[in-house]
Amino acid sequence: MxxxxxxxxxxxxxxxxxxxxxxxxxxxxxxxxxxxxxxxxxxxxxxxxxxxxxxxxxxxxxxxxxxxxxxxxxxxxxxxxxxxxxxxxxxxxxxxxxxxxxxxxxxxxxxxxxxxxxxxxxxxxxxxxxxxxxxxxxxxxxxxxxxxxCTTIGLAISLKPILDNFGIKRVLVSTMQALSGAGYSGVPSMAILDNLIPYIKNEEEKVVRELLKILGKYENGFIPANIKVGASCHRVCVLDGHTEAVFIETIDKATSNEIKECMKKFKGDPQHLSLPTAPINPIIVREELDRPQPRLDRLAGEPERARGMAVVVGRIREEQALDNGIKYVLLSHNTIRGAxxxxxxxxxxxxxxxxx
Ligand SMILES: NC(=O)c1ccc[n+]([C@@H]2O[C@H](COP(=O)([O-])OP(=O)(O)OC[C@H]3O[C@@H](n4cnc5c(N)ncnc54)[C@H](OP(=O)(O)O)[C@@H]3O)[C@@H](O)[C@H]2O)c1
Structure with missing residues (x-):
C-alpha cells in the first residue's frame, strides 16, 4: 500500500x-x-x-x-x-x-x-x-x-497517571519556556539575552482551559475536569524545551515514591505502543537532583523515531505547604512533543x- x-x-x-x-x-x-x-x-x-x-x-x-x-x-x-x-x-x-x-x-x-x-x-x-x-x-x-x-502537552502527560491513581484537586504550574516556542521571529535577541520575560500573551489562559478539556470527559460533548488550575508563564533564554515547576494537591494521599512508580508505569492505551512515533515510555523519571535540563534531556525518548517525544520528570517530592502536596519539575520538547x-x-x- x-x-x-x-x-x-x-x-x-x-x-x-x-x-x-x-x-x-x-x-x-x-x-x-x-x-x-x-x-x-x-x-x-x-x-x-x-x-x-x-x-x-x-x-x-x-x-x-x-x-x-x-x-x-x-x-x-x-x-x-x-x-x-x-x-x-x-x-x-x-x-x-x-x-x-x-x-x-x-x-x-x-x-x-x-x-x-x-x-x-x-x-x-x-x-x-x-x-x-x-x-x-x-x-x-x-x-x-x-x-x-506546547506547554499543556507535557503537563497533561505528567498529570494523567496521577489523576488515574490518586485523583487531583489542584494544579499550580510555573513555566520556563524556550525561544522556539515563540516562532522563528518571535523574540528579538536584544530582548532575551541575559534576560527573562515574565509574560507570554494568552499562554496562561490556554494552559488552564486546554488542560481541563484534555483531562475531562467526552460524553456527547466535552465535560471539563473538576480540577483547580493556575499557571504563571515565562520566556527564558533556551532554544528548545519547555521546563515547568509543578505543584499539585492529590485527592488521595500519595508518597513521592508512589508518584514516581505510577509515572514510570504509565504507557497510555496499548494501541499506541505500535505507532511509529510513540515513545516506549511517555514519561521518563530521573533521580538526579539536577535533572531534567533542556540541553541534556529535550531529545529523550525511544525508539529513534520517538526522540523528543518523552516527557522527562525529576525532583519528585512531597510538599508540606499543600494538602496531600506533591511537586516536581518536567521538561518536554516544545516543537516535537509539544507540536x-x-x-x-x-x-x-x-x-x-x-x-x-
Ligand atoms: N513553536 C512552538 O513551539 C509551537 C508549539 C505548539 C504550537 N505552535 C503553533 O504552531 C503555529 C506555527 O508556529 P511556529 O512557531 O512554527 O511559527 P513561525 O516560526 O512563525 O512559522 C510560521 C509559518 O507560517 C507561514 N505563514 C506566515 N504567514 C502566513 C500566511 N498569511 N499564510 C500562510 N502561511 C503563513 C510562515 O511562512 P514564511 O516563512 O513564508 O513567513 C511560516 O512557514 C502557531 O499557530 C503556533 O501557535 C507553536
Missing amino acids: GKIKVAVLGSTGMVGQRYVKLLESHPWFEITALSASKASVGKKYGEAAKWVIEGEMPESVRDMRIVSADINDVKKEGTELVFSALPSEVAHEIELNMAEAGYMVIADTSAHRMDYDVPLIIPEVNSDHLSAIFEQRKRRKGIIVTSPN AGNAILIAELLKAKNII
Whole structure:
C-alpha cells in the first residue's frame, strides 16, 4: 500500500521544519505539498526556509516549490491529509476551508482547539475524545483534530497517571519556556539575552482551559475536569524545551515514591505502543537532583523515531505547604512533543483506527 500524501502548512517555520524532519522517511506518510506565506510561494523550500533545527534539511524537500495555503494549490499535489502549523491569525479560516473541502486537518494552532466538536488530543492521554469526530462529520465533509499548546502537552502527560491513581484537586504550574516556542521571529535577541520575560500573551489562559478539556470527559460533548488550575508563564533564554515547576494537591494521599512508580508505569492505551512515533515510555523519571535540563534531556525518548517525544520528570517530592502536596519539575520538547511530533502521533493513531 502506498504512503498517505500529506501537506504541511506553515512548513518553513519552527514547527513546520520539525514536520519536515520528522516526516523524512516516515513509514506511513509522505510530504507532497509544502506551503508558506505569499513571500515564499514559488521559491524552492531550500531557499525559502531558514533551516535552524539540528541535522541537515532532507534532500527530498530541498527543491520542492512552496505553494500557497489555498485549497486548490494544495489539492493539485494529490494531498490526502493536512498538517497545519500556520500563525493563529490566519489559521481559523484556512483550516476550516480545508475541512469543508473534505480534508482531514491536524492542527497545531489554537484556532479550533476549544470548538465544541473538535477533539484536542494527546494520544496517550485522551484518545477516547476522538468520538467528537462523528459529531463534526454531521456538519462538514472533512474533520479538524487539534494538538494542544506546547506547554499543556507535557503537563497533561505528567498529570494523567496521577489523576488515574490518586485523583487531583489542584494544579499550580510555573513555566520556563524556550525561544522556539515563540516562532522563528518571535523574540528579538536584544530582548532575551541575559534576560527573562515574565509574560507570554494568552499562554496562561490556554494552559488552564486546554488542560481541563484534555483531562475531562467526552460524553456527547466535552465535560471539563473538576480540577483547580493556575499557571504563571515565562520566556527564558533556551532554544528548545519547555521546563515547568509543578505543584499539585492529590485527592488521595500519595508518597513521592508512589508518584514516581505510577509515572514510570504509565504507557497510555496499548494501541499506541505500535505507532511509529510513540515513545516506549511517555514519561521518563530521573533521580538526579539536577535533572531534567533542556540541553541534556529535550531529545529523550525511544525508539529513534520517538526522540523528543518523552516527557522527562525529576525532583519528585512531597510538599508540606499543600494538602496531600506533591511537586516536581518536567521538561518536554516544545516543537516535537509539544507540536509536530504530537500531531504526527495523532495522524498515526487515526490511521491505526482506520479513520484515515
Ligand atoms: N513553536 C512552538 O513551539 C509551537 C508549539 C505548539 C504550537 N505552535 C503553533 O504552531 C503555529 C506555527 O508556529 P511556529 O512557531 O512554527 O511559527 P513561525 O516560526 O512563525 O512559522 C510560521 C509559518 O507560517 C507561514 N505563514 C506566515 N504567514 C502566513 C500566511 N498569511 N499564510 C500562510 N502561511 C503563513 C510562515 O511562512 P514564511 O516563512 O513564508 O513567513 C511560516 O512557514 C502557531 O499557530 C503556533 O501557535 C507553536
